Amino acid sequence: MKKMTGSPFSLVAKFSSVSKLWQQQESQPRKFGTEHDLSGAEIHVIEVVGQNEGLSVTDLAKRLGVTKGAVSQKLKRLEAKGLVVKEVDPTNTSRITVSLSTKGKVAYYSHLQWHESVDGGFREYFVNLPEDKIRFLEEFLSLLEQFLKKRG
Numbered sequence: 001m002k003k004m005t006g007s008p009f010s011l012v013a014k015f016s017s018v019s020k021l022w023q024q025q026e027s028q029p030r031k032f033g034t035e036h037d038l039s040g041a042e043i044h045v046i047e048v049v050g051q052n053e054g055l056s057v058t059d060l061a062k063r064l065g066v067t068k069g070a071v072s073q074k075l076k077r078l079e080a081k082g083l084v085v086k087e088v089d090p091t092n093t094s095r096i097t098v099s100l101s102t103k104g105k106v107a108y109y110s111h112l113q114w115h116e117s118v119d120g121g122f123r124e125y126f127v128n129l130p131e132d133k134i135r136f137l138e139e140f141l142s143l144l145e146q147f148l149k150k151r152g
Contacts, residue, residue, distance in 0.1 A: 015144075033110030034103055036081045043111050045074050046100065049084060050108035054097045056089070083107055 029037035038046070048063050049055060055063070061071040075098060078084040083104035089095040100108055126134070 030114070032107040032114065034081070034083070034107050036083070038081075038083075038107060042074060042078055042083075043107065045071070045078060046083060046104055046107050047111060049098050050100055050105065053099045056095050056097055057086075060098055078104070 026040035029039055030043070032038055032043055032046075045060070045064065048060060052059075052063070057071055057075065058068055060075075061068045064071060075084055075086060079086060081103075082101055085099050085101050085104075086096050087099070089097050129137075
């Protein structure tokens with residue numbers, strides 16, 4: 001059977017393949033410079049905290065697009081691994097802030113370095129794309145996102 005390219009069917013097949021690869025990558029735990037296996041969800045919490053030290057649990061949940069309960073569970077695991085520190089905000093005692101421990105900062109910077117090594121060529125490709133192609137991809141991904149939200 002001849003392989004179909006340049007058709008809607010080839011796009012669907014390619015998208016399916018990319019989605020599976022993405023899921024495999026995200027589900028693969030990594031150490032990121034620590035002795036602990038970190039899931040994709042955990043390292044992304046570390047990433048957001050590293051970029052925004054002192055966020056409240058509520059603000060962290062908003063930035064991650066998940067519930068406060070989900071963030072609290074992830075933070076509990078990360079705190080047990082010694083990667084994050086939760087503290088009462090001295091200016092507002094009803095607010096808990098989150099920051100990275102020394103080990104958490106190691107994971108954060110190791111994750112950044114991992115992205116540089118893995119994403120380097122891919123990022124370079126996007127930086128050099130013409131603006132019209134970037135707009136096309138943004139539009140396509142927005143429509144795909146809307147479609148997937150309707151399905152789920």
